Amino acid sequence: MILIYFVFCHVLRTLLIHCKDSFNIIASVTNFIVNKKGNIVYLDQHVDREQNIFFMRIEFEFDEINFSPENFKLNFKNKLAQKFNMMWRLFTSEEKPKMGLFVSKYDHCLYDLLGRYNSKELNLEISFIVSNHTDLKHIAEKFNIPFYHIPVTKDTKAIAEEKQLELLSKYKVDFIVLARYMQIITNKIISEYPYNIINIHHSFLPAFVGAKPYHSAFKRGVKIIGATSHYVTEELDAGPIIAQDVAHVSHTFAIEDLIAKGRDLEKIVLSNAVKLHADRKVK
Amino acid sequence: MILIYFVFCHVLRTLLIHCKDSFNIIASVTNFIVNKKGNIVYLDQHVDREQNIFFMRIEFEFDEINFSPENFKLNFKNKLAQKFNMMWRLFTSEEKPKMGLFVSKYDHCLYDLLGRYNSKELNLEISFIVSNHTDLKHIAEKFNIPFYHIPVTKDTKAIAEEKQLELLSKYKVDFIVLARYMQIITNKIISEYPYNIINIHHSFLPAFVGAKPYHSAFKRGVKIIGATSHYVTEELDAGPIIAQDVAHVSHTFAIEDLIAKGRDLEKIVLSNAVKLHADRKVK
Amino acid sequence: MILIYFVFCHVLRTLLIHCKDSFNIIASVTNFIVNKKGNIVYLDQHVDREQNIFFMRIEFEFDEINFSPENFKLNFKNKLAQKFNMMWRLFTSEEKPKMGLFVSKYDHCLYDLLGRYNSKELNLEISFIVSNHTDLKHIAEKFNIPFYHIPVTKDTKAIAEEKQLELLSKYKVDFIVLARYMQIITNKIISEYPYNIINIHHSFLPAFVGAKPYHSAFKRGVKIIGATSHYVTEELDAGPIIAQDVAHVSHTFAIEDLIAKGRDLEKIVLSNAVKLHADRKVK
Amino acid sequence: MILIYFVFCHVLRTLLIHCKDSFNIIASVTNFIVNKKGNIVYLDQHVDREQNIFFMRIEFEFDEINFSPENFKLNFKNKLAQKFNMMWRLFTSEEKPKMGLFVSKYDHCLYDLLGRYNSKELNLEISFIVSNHTDLKHIAEKFNIPFYHIPVTKDTKAIAEEKQLELLSKYKVDFIVLARYMQIITNKIISEYPYNIINIHHSFLPAFVGAKPYHSAFKRGVKIIGATSHYVTEELDAGPIIAQDVAHVSHTFAIEDLIAKGRDLEKIVLSNAVKLHADRKVK
Incomplete structure (x- = not known):
C-alpha cells in the first residue's frame, strides 16, 4: 500500500x-x-x-x-x-516563505493581514512584527506574533536599520512587507532584499503631490481613488507594480470618507500583493 | 381648452x-x-x-x-x-447651449460625440467643428456639421486664436469642447470662456510623465488606466474635474491594447462630461 | 468662561x-x-x-x-x-446604535468588522456575537466581545430564534448584522427589526443560481464578480440594497481565486453597509 | 535586394x-x-x-x-x-473575417462599431447591415455599407431567417453580430454559425427579470449596472462570455440616467467582444 x-x-x-x-x-x-x-x-x-x-x-x-x-x-x-x-x-508549493512585517501607527493593513493569516489564507509564515512605535503592540499580542520596538529618529536611522537587519537575519526572513510603515527604507536593506520588499500607497487619478494629497484631490473634485502595491527599489515609489485597485468616489464624500475608502483599498491591495508574492505568482 | x-x-x-x-x-x-x-x-x-x-x-x-x-x-x-x-x-431645460468642437487628427471622441448628437442624446447644438488639420473633414461632412480648417504653427498661433475667437463669436458659442485637440489653448480664449472649455486626457495610476507615458506605464506593469475630463483653466491640466473613469488592464495587454483601452475611456468620459455640462449638472 | x-x-x-x-x-x-x-x-x-x-x-x-x-x-x-x-x-451623532452580530463558520467578515471596531472606525457598539457553531469563539475572545453559542437544527430552529430574541432584548440591540450567518432568518425576528437586519451575499454578472454558483460562473467564463449588502425583508434576498461592489476576474483565475476575491468583496461591502447604517446615511 | x-x-x-x-x-x-x-x-x-x-x-x-x-x-x-x-x-493576421451586422432600432452600438470600422480599428470587413426596421438605414448609407430590410413578424419569422441565410451565404459571412437586434435567433441560423454569433445585453447586480428590469433595479436601489457580450447558443443568453464591464450608479441617477449608462456599457463591451473575436483572441 x-x-x-x-x-x-x-x-x-x-x-x-x-x-x-x-x-x-x-x-x-x-x-x-x-x-x-x-x-x-x-x-x-x-x-x-x-x-x-x-x-x-x-x-x-x-x-x-x-x-x-x-x-x-x-x-x-x-x-x-x-x-x-x-x-x-x-x-x-509546500515551502512557506518567511515574512517580516514593518508597521508604524496605522492598523488597517495589519488587521487585514493578521485576519487572513489566522484563517490560513496566506501561504507564508509571519516571523515577527517590527515598529518604530508601540501603538500596535497590543494587536501583535492578540495574534501571538513576536513584536519588536525599534524607534527611528533622524539621528538613529542607521543604527535602527542595523537592528532591523539583525532581526531579519536571526529569523531567516525571505521577504519584507511595509504595512504603512511610513519610513523610507534605505539601500542598506533594499540591496539585501531585491524584489523582496513590498510597499503600499494610495494615489489619485490624476496624481496629486505634496503634503496633503487628499485635500488637493478633494478640492479639485477627484472622482477616483486608488492604491498601488509595488516592490521597493532604490528609486522612490518607482518599483514594479504587483497589485492595484480603484474605487469611485463622488462630490458627496467628505475628506474623511475619501480617507476611509483609501484605507479599504490599501489593505485589500496590500494583502493581495503579499499573497501573489508568497505564491510566486507576481507577473 | x-x-x-x-x-x-x-x-x-x-x-x-x-x-x-x-x-x-x-x-x-x-x-x-x-x-x-x-x-x-x-x-x-x-x-x-x-x-x-x-x-x-x-x-x-x-x-x-x-x-x-x-x-x-x-x-x-x-x-x-x-x-x-x-x-x-x-x-x-428648453434652452440648448451652443457648442464649438475643436479636433485635430484623432477621431474616436469625434465619432462618439456625433453619434450621440445624431441620436438626440445630447441636449445641445453643435455649431461647428474646427481643426488645425483636414484629416477629419470627411466626418464633419458625413454628419453635416460646418467644418473650418485653421492651421496652427508656432508663428501663427496668435493669428489662429484670433480666427477661432471670430468663429466662436459669429456662432454665439456658449462652450468649447477640446476633443483631443492636442494644442494648448492660451489665456486669450480661456478668459473669454471661464469654466466653459472642456478637455479630456488619459492618465495612469500612479501618474507617468514625459513624452511616452504609455510606454513607461507598460514597463512598470501598470494595472489601471484612466481618463479625466476637466475644465480648462490657466494652470495646465489643473482645472475642476467633471468626469472620470478607469479600466483594469493586465500583463497580457500589449502597448497597443493599452492605447485602445485609453481611447475607449477618453470618448465615454468626454461625452459624459459634455452631457453633464450641457444639462448644467456638473457638481 | x-x-x-x-x-x-x-x-x-x-x-x-x-x-x-x-x-x-x-x-x-x-x-x-x-x-x-x-x-x-x-x-x-x-x-x-x-x-x-x-x-x-x-x-x-x-x-x-x-x-x-x-x-x-x-x-x-x-x-x-x-x-x-x-x-x-x-x-x-453621539448616540451609538447597539449591534448584534450573527456568524457561522466563515471568519473573513467577522475579522474585518472587529478590526474596524477596535480602530474606532465604526460609530456603534457590538453588544454580542452569536453563532450556531463554536468555530469562531476564539476570535470573539481575542477581541473581548461576549460570545453565545445557540445551535440551530431543523427541529430546534423555532426555539433557537426565541433564544436569539431574548439576547437581542436583554442587550437592547438596535440592529442585527448577518456576517455570513448562512441561516435563513424567519419573520419572527424580521418583524421585530424592520429595515434593521443587514445581510451580505456575493453574486455574478449575470446571475447564476443553484448549489454551486462559483462553478457555473467559472464554466461560463464570467469576468465580473460582485457582492451586495441589503436589508433583510420577508422576501428572500429582495430587500433594499445598502452597498455593492464588483471586481474584475479573468480566465487565469482558478475557482479558488474567484472564491477568495468573493470574500474580499463581501467583507468590504458588508463593513461599508454597517457603517452607513450606523451613521444613518443609507440612501 | x-x-x-x-x-x-x-x-x-x-x-x-x-x-x-x-x-x-x-x-x-x-x-x-x-x-x-x-x-x-x-x-x-x-x-x-x-x-x-x-x-x-x-x-x-x-x-x-x-x-x-x-x-x-x-x-x-x-x-x-x-x-x-x-x-x-x-x-x-492578414486574413480579415467577414461580418454580418444585425440591428433593429437602437443605434448606439451601430454608431460605435461603424466609427471604429472607419478608423481601421477593427481587423474585419462589414459585409452588410440587415434590420427588421428601416430606422437605421440612413446610418448605413452615411457609412456606405449595404443595407437590407427584412421585416420579421411572428408569421414570417421562418421566411425571414431563410432570407437572412441567403444574404449570409451570398456574402460568404464568417460571423454575425447582433447589435441590439432584439429578436431571438433560432437554431436554423445558430447551427450554421456555432460560436460565431455575438450578442450583447445589459444586466444588473444582482439580476432582475421581467419586462422592466431597469425599473425593478431602480426601485431596489441597485448600485451597479453591467453589460455582457456572449456567443449565442441554443440555450437563451447562456453561451460563453466574451467580454463584460460594469459601472457604478447611485441613488441620484434617474431611470433615464441608468438607461444611458447601460447604453455606454453595451456599445463598448460589444465592440470589444467583436474585436477579440475578429483577432481570434477570445479566451
Whole structure:
C-alpha cells in the first residue's frame, strides 16, 4: 500500500525563469522536462518587447520516487540556464516563505493581514512584527506574533536599520512587507532584499503631490481613488507594480470618507500583493 | 381648452447658486420661491468645507401664466443675491447651449460625440467643428456639421486664436469642447470662456510623465488606466474635474491594447462630461 | 468662561424624514427649523418618482442652552409630521446604535468588522456575537466581545430564534448584522427589526443560481464578480440594497481565486453597509 | 535586394487548439514546430479543470520562402491532431473575417462599431447591415455599407431567417453580430454559425427579470449596472462570455440616467467582444 502511495505521489513543482529573449527558449525548456519524464501541467510566458526580456512560469510533476531535485537543478543549470543566461528558481508549493512585517501607527493593513493569516489564507509564515512605535503592540499580542520596538529618529536611522537587519537575519526572513510603515527604507536593506520588499500607497487619478494629497484631490473634485502595491527599489515609489485597485468616489464624500475608502483599498491591495508574492505568482 | 392648457403648463426652471457659506442660505432661498407660489421639486446643496463655499441647485415650477422670469430675476437679485454676494444663473431645460468642437487628427471622441448628437442624446447644438488639420473633414461632412480648417504653427498661433475667437463669436458659442485637440489653448480664449472649455486626457495610476507615458506605464506593469475630463483653466491640466473613469488592464495587454483601452475611456468620459455640462449638472 | 463655552456649544442634530411626496415639504421643514433659530448645515432630498415617496436628510445646529429636544419633537410632530403623514427620526451623532452580530463558520467578515471596531472606525457598539457553531469563539475572545453559542437544527430552529430574541432584548440591540450567518432568518425576528437586519451575499454578472454558483460562473467564463449588502425583508434576498461592489476576474483565475476575491468583496461591502447604517446615511 | 527581403519576410501565424487534456500536449506541439524550423514567439495555454479541456494559442514565424501552409496543415493533421483528437485552426493576421451586422432600432452600438470600422480599428470587413426596421438605414448609407430590410413578424419569422441565410451565404459571412437586434435567433441560423454569433445585453447586480428590469433595479436601489457580450447558443443568453464591464450608479441617477449608462456599457463591451473575436483572441 505504501509503495502504491509513493508511485502515485506527485508533487507540483514550479520553475520560474527570466532571461534575454532568444530563439526557441520555450521548446528547449519543455523538451528538457519531457526528456526527464516530467508532465507539464501549466505554462505561462510573455515577452517584454520593450526590454526584450522573456518570462516563463512552468509547472510540472514527476514520478517522485525516481526524481531528484538536486540532479534536476544541476542538469538544468548546465544544459539550459548557462546557454540562455537565465535567472531561475525551482520550488514546490509546500515551502512557506518567511515574512517580516514593518508597521508604524496605522492598523488597517495589519488587521487585514493578521485576519487572513489566522484563517490560513496566506501561504507564508509571519516571523515577527517590527515598529518604530508601540501603538500596535497590543494587536501583535492578540495574534501571538513576536513584536519588536525599534524607534527611528533622524539621528538613529542607521543604527535602527542595523537592528532591523539583525532581526531579519536571526529569523531567516525571505521577504519584507511595509504595512504603512511610513519610513523610507534605505539601500542598506533594499540591496539585501531585491524584489523582496513590498510597499503600499494610495494615489489619485490624476496624481496629486505634496503634503496633503487628499485635500488637493478633494478640492479639485477627484472622482477616483486608488492604491498601488509595488516592490521597493532604490528609486522612490518607482518599483514594479504587483497589485492595484480603484474605487469611485463622488462630490458627496467628505475628506474623511475619501480617507476611509483609501484605507479599504490599501489593505485589500496590500494583502493581495503579499499573497501573489508568497505564491510566486507576481507577473 | 387652450386656457386650461396654459393654466397647467409648468416649465421646470433651475437655479444654480454658489457663494460664501453663511447662516441659513437654504431657508432664505426656499422661502423666496415659496412666497412667490413656486413648487420646489428638487434641491441639492453641499458645502466645500475647505474653501467655505456653498453650492446649491434648486428646481421649481411656477404657474406659468402669472410668472415673469424678468421679475423673478430682478427680485432675486435685489433681495437675495446681493445680501449673500451670490454667483447665480436661472435657466429652463428648453434652452440648448451652443457648442464649438475643436479636433485635430484623432477621431474616436469625434465619432462618439456625433453619434450621440445624431441620436438626440445630447441636449445641445453643435455649431461647428474646427481643426488645425483636414484629416477629419470627411466626418464633419458625413454628419453635416460646418467644418473650418485653421492651421496652427508656432508663428501663427496668435493669428489662429484670433480666427477661432471670430468663429466662436459669429456662432454665439456658449462652450468649447477640446476633443483631443492636442494644442494648448492660451489665456486669450480661456478668459473669454471661464469654466466653459472642456478637455479630456488619459492618465495612469500612479501618474507617468514625459513624452511616452504609455510606454513607461507598460514597463512598470501598470494595472489601471484612466481618463479625466476637466475644465480648462490657466494652470495646465489643473482645472475642476467633471468626469472620470478607469479600466483594469493586465500583463497580457500589449502597448497597443493599452492605447485602445485609453481611447475607449477618453470618448465615454468626454461625452459624459459634455452631457453633464450641457444639462448644467456638473457638481 | 464656562458660560461662553456653553453659549457656543453646538450639537449636530440630524432629522430623517420620508413620506408621500406633496407640495412644498422642503420649504415647510426648513421654515420650521429657521423659526426655532436653528442653523441648517446640510440638506439632501430626493423623490422616488416611481413610488412617489419623498426622502429628506437635514442636519442643523441649535444654540444648545435654549434647545429642548423634547419640545422640538412635540412641535414637529404636531405641526408637520401629522400634516404630511411623515415617518421621521431625530438623533445626534453621539448616540451609538447597539449591534448584534450573527456568524457561522466563515471568519473573513467577522475579522474585518472587529478590526474596524477596535480602530474606532465604526460609530456603534457590538453588544454580542452569536453563532450556531463554536468555530469562531476564539476570535470573539481575542477581541473581548461576549460570545453565545445557540445551535440551530431543523427541529430546534423555532426555539433557537426565541433564544436569539431574548439576547437581542436583554442587550437592547438596535440592529442585527448577518456576517455570513448562512441561516435563513424567519419573520419572527424580521418583524421585530424592520429595515434593521443587514445581510451580505456575493453574486455574478449575470446571475447564476443553484448549489454551486462559483462553478457555473467559472464554466461560463464570467469576468465580473460582485457582492451586495441589503436589508433583510420577508422576501428572500429582495430587500433594499445598502452597498455593492464588483471586481474584475479573468480566465487565469482558478475557482479558488474567484472564491477568495468573493470574500474580499463581501467583507468590504458588508463593513461599508454597517457603517452607513450606523451613521444613518443609507440612501 | 528583393531576395533579401523575402529571406527575412516572416509572417506571424497563429495556431488555435482545443482538445481533451492529456499527457504532454504542450511539448508535442512545440516540438512539432521547432522540428520544422519555426520560431515560437508566443504561447498561451490553460486547462479547464472542470471539463478537462485543454486550450492553446501558439504564435510562430517561419522562413517564408521554404514554408508551405498546405504541407504544414497536412503534417499537423496526421501527426498531432489525430493523435490528440484536436479541434484546431491555423491562420495569419492578414486574413480579415467577414461580418454580418444585425440591428433593429437602437443605434448606439451601430454608431460605435461603424466609427471604429472607419478608423481601421477593427481587423474585419462589414459585409452588410440587415434590420427588421428601416430606422437605421440612413446610418448605413452615411457609412456606405449595404443595407437590407427584412421585416420579421411572428408569421414570417421562418421566411425571414431563410432570407437572412441567403444574404449570409451570398456574402460568404464568417460571423454575425447582433447589435441590439432584439429578436431571438433560432437554431436554423445558430447551427450554421456555432460560436460565431455575438450578442450583447445589459444586466444588473444582482439580476432582475421581467419586462422592466431597469425599473425593478431602480426601485431596489441597485448600485451597479453591467453589460455582457456572449456567443449565442441554443440555450437563451447562456453561451460563453466574451467580454463584460460594469459601472457604478447611485441613488441620484434617474431611470433615464441608468438607461444611458447601460447604453455606454453595451456599445463598448460589444465592440470589444467583436474585436477579440475578429483577432481570434477570445479566451
